[in-house]
Each structure stands twice: as structure tokens, then as C-alpha cells.
Amino acid sequence: AVRKPPITTREYWAPGHAACAGCGCATALRLATKAFSEAMEEKYGDPNAFAIAQATGCMEVVSAVFPYTAWKVPWVHVAFENAAAAASGIEAAWKKKGIKGKILAIGGDGGTADIGLQALSGMLERGHNVVYLMYDNEAYMNTGIQRSSSTPYGAWTTTSPPGKYSIGEDRPKKWVALIAAAHMIPYVATASIGNPFDFVKKVKKAAKVDGPAFVQVHCTCPTGWRTPLEKGIEIARLAIETGMWPLFEIENGDIWHIKIQPPGGGAKVYKEGGRVVRIEFKKPIEEYLKYQGRFKHLFKRPEAIDELRNQIKAMWKVLGVEAILPKPEE
Amino acid sequence: AESPFKADIERAQKELTEKMTPGAIAYIPGSSVINKTGSWRVFRPEFKKDKCVRCFLCYIYCPEPAIYLDEEGYPVFDYDYCKGCGICANECPTNAIEMVREVK
Numbered sequence: 001a002v003r004k005p006p007i008t009t010r011e012y013w014a015p016g017h018a019a020c021a022g023c024g025c026a027t028a029l030r031l032a033t034k035a036f037s038e039a040m041e042e043k044y045g046d047p048n049a050f051a052i053a054q055a056t057g058c059m060e061v062v063s064a065v066f067p068y069t070a071w072k073v074p075w076v077h078v079a080f081e082n083a084a085a086a087a088s089g090i091e092a093a094w095k096k097k098g099i100k101g102k103i104l105a106i107g108g109d110g111g112t113a114d115i116g117l118q119a120l121s122g123m124l125e126r127g128h129n130v131v132y133l134m135y136d137n138e139a140y141m142n143t144g145i146q147r148s149s150s151t152p153y154g155a156w157t158t159t160s161p162p163g164k165y166s167i168g169e170d171r172p173k174k175w176v177a178l179i180a181a182a183h184m185i186p187y188v189a190t191a192s193i194g195n196p197f198d199f200v201k202k203v204k205k206a207a208k209v210d211g212p213a214f215v216q217v218h219c220t221c222p223t224g225w226r227t228p229l230e231k232g233i234e235i236a237r238l239a240i241e242t243g244m245w246p247l248f249e250i251e252n253g254d255i256w257h258i259k260i261q262p263p264g265g266g267a268k269v270y271k272e273g274g275r276v277v278r279i280e281f282k283k284p285i286e287e288y289l290k291y292q293g294r295f296k297h298l299f300k301r302p303e304a305i306d307e308l309r310n311q312i313k314a315m316w317k318v319l320g321v322e323a324i325l326p327k328p329e330e
Numbered sequence: 331a332e333s334p335f336k337a338d339i340e341r342a343q344k345e346l347t348e349k350m351t352p353g354a355i356a357y358i359p360g361s362s363v364i365n366k367t368g369s370w371r372v373f374r375p376e377f378k379k380d381k382c383v384r385c386f387l388c389y390i391y392c393p394e395p396a397i398y399l400d401e402e403g404y405p406v407f408d409y410d411y412c413k414g415c416g417i418c419a420n421e422c423p424t425n426a427i428e429m430v431r432e433v434k
């Protein structure tokens with residue numbers, strides 16, 4: 001008997017690119033382009049009615065080594081800071097020429113949270129019909145693992161080395177999705193490659209709305225996170241299940257009606273009036289940290305893990321959720 | 331089943347040159363297929379068809395993609411490109427994929 005996969009078999013991301021073995025971001029972009037083409041087919045009747053503007057970053061460097069390109073869709077590489085600006089321009093030109101379709105802008109966490117933030121803010125504020133996809137691997141991996149403002153507390157990077165006077169990265173993670181939501185745009189979501197079906201659903205939804213949309217996807221980096229190659233997806237899933245990575249959707253900046261997806265992994269979700277108010281996680285965040293070399297030093301300093309736990313709780317509080325994060329059993 | 335990139339490989343082999351183009355434009359879509367990244371591999375995924383339940387998880391998670399589907403929906407491993415990360419074997423719910431060390 002024939003069985004059909006839950007996603008289109010069209011490929012826009014060709015093999016032979018230079019991404020490391022086990023790259024989570026490559027999976028994210030492959031799935032995102034598939035989802036985007038499905039959405040374009042449903043909306044405009046043409047699966048190829050999209051183009052991509054991509055900021056410098058890992059996925060740009062590995063996919064377009066001249067004279068090769070891994071892309072099978074019109075694609076332009078721009079500088080670190082202006083993927084959103086270039087996408088705005090393409091969108092304006094398409095509008096003027098009457099070309100139907102949507103633009104996908106892609107940036108890493110460095111190109112979005114640090115360098116490209118003002119271009120992103122401008123694009124969202126001007127209301128361009130663009131989806132911005134931020135693939136968040138939590139450091140500048142392409143230049144050799146330097147910290148970005150999206151690096152979580154306590155993580156090792158080459159510019160936040162742990163030692164006698166340092167616990168590694170000393171600032172909390174910046175949540176760009178919440179900054180994007182503050183622009184009151186139609187659709188903002190966080191996703192993870194640990195839950196690809198949820199990710200595909202969100203990209204499709206973002207591609208179908210009229211106006212700007214922002215999706216932040218958590219993807220693992222075996223090289224920068226110092227993880228085993230084969231554990232990439234498992235670690236991304238553990239991030240959701242331990243509460244380190246929230247999955248939510250915000251429409252029109254309405255944070256009061258935020259939709260939070262259940263994290264799974266045995267977590268209990270309590271709702272009040274249709275709104276998630278409390279999540280009791282079953283797995284401690286140590287489950288997520290233990291596979292990663294970048295957090296190895298934290299296990300010698302339990303107080304730093306407690307501080308990380310407090311920061312995660314504070315982040316959930318911003319989302320209106322009381323998060324109960326367990327400690328590992330002795 | 332044949333690779334969805336067969337046409338791209340043929341076109342890239344025929345038309346791709348190292349010559350600089352104006353604006354460094356890469357004119358041939360998907361021309362990276364010319365790089366056979368399978369040579370990076372240390373462990374090779376061995377697929378046992380009788381254990382497969384066709385959940386498509388390996389196909390969905392493959393970052394290359396070095397897995398495509400045959401007419402019935404079973405995964406086919408493209409060893410020209412598989413870098414041997416082992417995500418497919420780690421995520422397979424029925425252990426139908428086993429990572430075996432390449433012997434040279």
C-alpha cells in the first residue's frame with residue numbers, strides 16, 4: 001500500500017551544502033521552505049510563488065559557496081543587518097509589478113537579535129507582507145561561536161568562557177519574538193525543530209496571513225553546543241519538555257490572548273478561561289543541559305543552574321504562566 | 331525510486347563552471363548537488379525495511395536531505411550525500427535504522 005508523507009515531497013533545499021553533520025538549522029530551513037511552498041500553493045495556486053532574502057549567517061555561508069547554491073528558489077544574500085530591509089524592497093517591487101506571492105526573510109539569532117534588529121523593527125512597523133524566520137541557535141556559530149544577545153544564561157561560548165571569575169554567559173536570553181509582538185503585527189510565533197509538525201503548521205499560518213509575521217525557531221548546533229551529532233532533535237525536544245523553550249503564538253500583539261502549546265514530556269497544563277495559567281514541568285532543566293558541552297561547567301556550580309531556573313520562571317511569568325520547574329531527584 | 335535531485339545533478343554536471351559571473355550570481359538552482367558530502371561519513375545508516383512503519387520521521391528530520399521516499403513511502407538513503415549524523419537512527423521509533431561504522 002502507498003502511504004503519503006504529511007508534508008510535500010518538493011525540495012527547495014538541495015543536498016551537498018556545507019552544513020555540519022547533524023545541523024538542526026538545515027532541517028529547520030528545509031522544513032520551512034516546504035511549508036512555505038505548501039502555503040503558497042493553497043493561497044495563490046502556485047507552490048513556487050516565493051523568494052528568500054537571507055542575512056549572513058551559518059545557513060547563508062553553508063548554502064551558497066560560489067559557484068554552488070543549495071537553493072532551488074530565488075534567493076538573495078544580503079549583509080548581516082539588512083535581510084528585513086532587502087525583503088521589504090522585494091515585497092514593494094512585487095507589489096508594484098503585480099507579482100503574486102510572499103517573501104521569506106531569514107536570519108540567524110545574531111543577524112536578527114543583534115545586528116539586524118532595527119531593520120527587522122522597521123519592516124514590521126511598515127507592515128510589509130513578509131515572513132521573517134529567525135533560526136535561533138543561540139550564538140554566532142558561523143564566525144566561531146561568539147555570544148549573541150540570544151545566548152542563554154550560563155552557556156559557554158568563545159567570548160563568554162567560564163572560569164574562576166565567570167560562569168559563562170552572564171545575561172539572560174533576549175526574546176526577540178516578544179519584541180516582534182510589540183509591533184502589533186498579525187502573527188508572531190516561536191517554534192522548535194523538536195516539534196516539526198508544530199513548526200510546519202506555524203510557518204504555513206505565518207505565510208498565509210496578510211502583513212508581516214515573525215517566527216522564531218529553536219535549532220540545535222552540534223558544533224557550537226558541543227553535543228553528540230545524533231542527539232540534535234532529542235535535545236531540541238528536551239528544551240520544550242523542560243520549559244527552556246516556550247512554544248507560543250501571539251496574534252496582533254495581543255499578549256493577553258497568547259496561545260501556548262502544551263510542552264509534553266509529562267508536564268501538567270492548567271487552564272483558566274481558555275488561557276494557560278500554570279505549567280508543572282516533570283523533567284528538570286538538567287535533563288536538557290546534561291547533553292551539552294556548553295553547559296558542562298554549570299554542574300559544578302548548582303547555584304548557577306538555580307539562577308537559570310529563576311530566569312526561565314521569570315520568562316514564563318512574562319507569558320502569563322506560573323511555571324513549576326522541578327529539581328532533579330537526589 | 332530515483333532521487334528528486336536527478337535533474338539538478340545532470341544539469342550541474344553539464345553547465346556548472348568555476349568562472350566568475352557578474353554579481354557572483356549562481357545561475358543553476360540546487361547546484362550544490364555536485365558536492366558529494368557522503369565522503370564526510372564515519373557511520374552509515376543501514377535500513378531494515380521489515381521494521382519500518384513509515385512514520386516519515388527520518389525523512390522529515392534529515393538535514394541534508396539525504397533521504398527521499400520511494401513509491402510506497404519507504405525511505406531511500408542517498409549515500410552520495412548522507413553525512414552520517416545519525417539523527418534518523420536516533421529518532422526512529424522502531425529502530426529500523428542502525429548506524430554501522432564505515433569500513434575502509
